[in-house]
Amino acid sequence: MHDIYTRLVAKCLFPFHERLKGHDTVQRRKALEASQWWPVDRLESHRVLGLRRLLTHAGQHVPYYRRLFATAGFDPAKLQKTGDIERLPFLTKDLVRANLDALKSSRAEKLLRFNTGGSSGEPLIFYVGTERVSHDVAAKWRATRWWGVDIGDPEIVVWGSPIEIGAQDRARYVRDRILRTRLLPAFEMSERNLDRFVAQIRRSRPRMLFGYPSALAHIAAHAERRGESLSSLGIKVAFVTSERLYDHQRLQIERSFGCRVANGYGGRDAGFIAHECPSGGLHVMAEDVIVEIVDPDGRVVAPGEAGEIAVTHLATRDFPFVRYRTGDVGSIEATACPCGRGLPLLKEVHGRSTDFVVAQDGTVLHGLALIYVLRDLPGIRQFKIVQETLDSVRVELIAEGALDRRIVHMIESGFRARLGPTVNVAVEPVQSIAPERSGKFRYVASRVDPSARSTPKRHGRVQLGAKATCK
Numbered sequence: 001m002h003d004i005y006t007r008l009v010a011k012c013l014f015p016f017h018e019r020l021k022g023h024d025t026v027q028r029r030k031a032l033e034a035s036q037w038w039p040v041d042r043l044e045s046h047r048v049l050g051l052r053r054l055l056t057h058a059g060q061h062v063p064y065y066r067r068l069f070a071t072a073g074f075d076p077a078k079l080q081k082t083g084d085i086e087r088l089p090f091l092t093k094d095l096v097r098a099n100l101d102a103l104k105s106s107r108a109e110k111l112l113r114f115n116t117g118g119s120s121g122e123p124l125i126f127y128v129g130t131e132r133v134s135h136d137v138a139a140k141w142r143a144t145r146w147w148g149v150d151i152g153d154p155e156i157v158v159w160g161s162p163i164e165i166g167a168q169d170r171a172r173y174v175r176d177r178i179l180r181t182r183l184l185p186a187f188e189m190s191e192r193n194l195d196r197f198v199a200q201i202r203r204s205r206p207r208m209l210f211g212y213p214s215a216l217a218h219i220a221a222h223a224e225r226r227g228e229s230l231s232s233l234g235i236k237v238a239f240v241t242s243e244r245l246y247d248h249q250r251l252q253i254e255r256s257f258g259c260r261v262a263n264g265y266g267g268r269d270a271g272f273i274a275h276e277c278p279s280g281g282l283h284v285m286a287e288d289v290i291v292e293i294v295d296p297d298g299r300v301v302a303p304g305e306a307g308e309i310a311v312t313h314l315a316t317r318d319f320p321f322v323r324y325r326t327g328d329v330g331s332i333e334a335t336a337c338p339c340g341r342g343l344p345l346l347k348e349v350h351g352r353s354t355d356f357v358v359a360q361d362g363t364v365l366h367g368l369a370l371i372y373v374l375r376d377l378p379g380i381r382q383f384k385i386v387q388e389t390l391d392s393v394r395v396e397l398i399a400e401g402a403l404d405r406r407i408v409h410m411i412e413s414g415f416r417a418r419l420g421p422t423v424n425v426a427v428e429p430v431q432s433i434a435p436e437r438s439g440k441f442r443y444v445a446s447r448v449d450p451s452a453r454s455t456p457k458r459h460g461r462v463q464l465g466a467k468a469t470c471k
Contacts, residue, residue, distance in 0.1 A: 009178065018134075023133060035287050097125070100127075104319055116375075123380070128268075143277075143283075158185075158186045159185075186215040211240065213263075220256030231257060271316075293330060303331070310323050310325050367446070383397050385445070393415055
């Protein structure tokens, strides 16, 4: 049961907030809560109509796709099934970079400029329209309600994007207070801050948590070491996203907070793709998202086989994402979920690993704290950060041409501001960066154990232990 205030927020205040922004989120969520129970054939018919609508618009109003369809002889009106998009080439990050303006619809209004966090070491600038924002918010809202919580229930968010942390203006602060959302910075996990986070969670008694699985597991492990029990606070669910969720992280979060963990998968670029239900199925938000799993040659593989995840988002007419290669590796589940929803399932998502790094004074930082130093620098195509010791960090860079000394200086000063003033930062231009054995490009790798944080200035290479995030 939700309290009176939660019902007020979910039924009145949040819908009013969305209407002010020009979003049809409430109507969309209600439609999704009906369509999730549709049989597979009805859902497929709905997706075909949405795909035909998206591609027809793209062929008429998006210069990139107008040229592409003419060259390929592709007619969206003849599309009969979602699999027909296999006739089209993939959209890649390089193609988005090279065709940024040509991918904008001539009918687009109020486009929002976004960039990715560089989860594969390749930052990307792109645009999002109101339609996609509304659809993604509605899909996330639906998934939240699967777990018996709703917008307006007390929530702790452990996050680190500059958009969420650095732009806390008055309006955003008031909105979060109304929605009963409290934000904790995931980047700075010193002993003192971890104690403060645990105390804040205890005071707030949230109904739900939201954040990086590595960050929530780190807080949970800290509380456990301190002998602080958080399992009786009434937390119902911990929503995790933005990284791969590992089994040891799920167990740590569930044990320490006394709640279930709900995994989510998506990105700023590809949209809100999939979410876990209480029965354990990772459901694709299939009314708006078509997921293909492809091999290295671009061929769609059979259910159960692993391959790269390519996404077509049907609510992206303003800046279409059609067969967009995410760089993530996953597979489709061949069986249905016991919950009875007709939405297809992702069997597993590999990759998107994020390590912690440790500053010279022992402060544990989320790896993304270093990613944001590199993300918007001009001329950088790909990168990998390796923390060798507390005093040494190596940055491999693939640059567009010669690496400007000013860029090197910005990297060095940015890293030292976070890790310590005497850290040696070696910036190494390279021709290629090798992937991990999983096929994923790991963009932060630390050889310093975060559990050593209480011993500043500890030197030497230490293997990442079980208390670290990703191996």
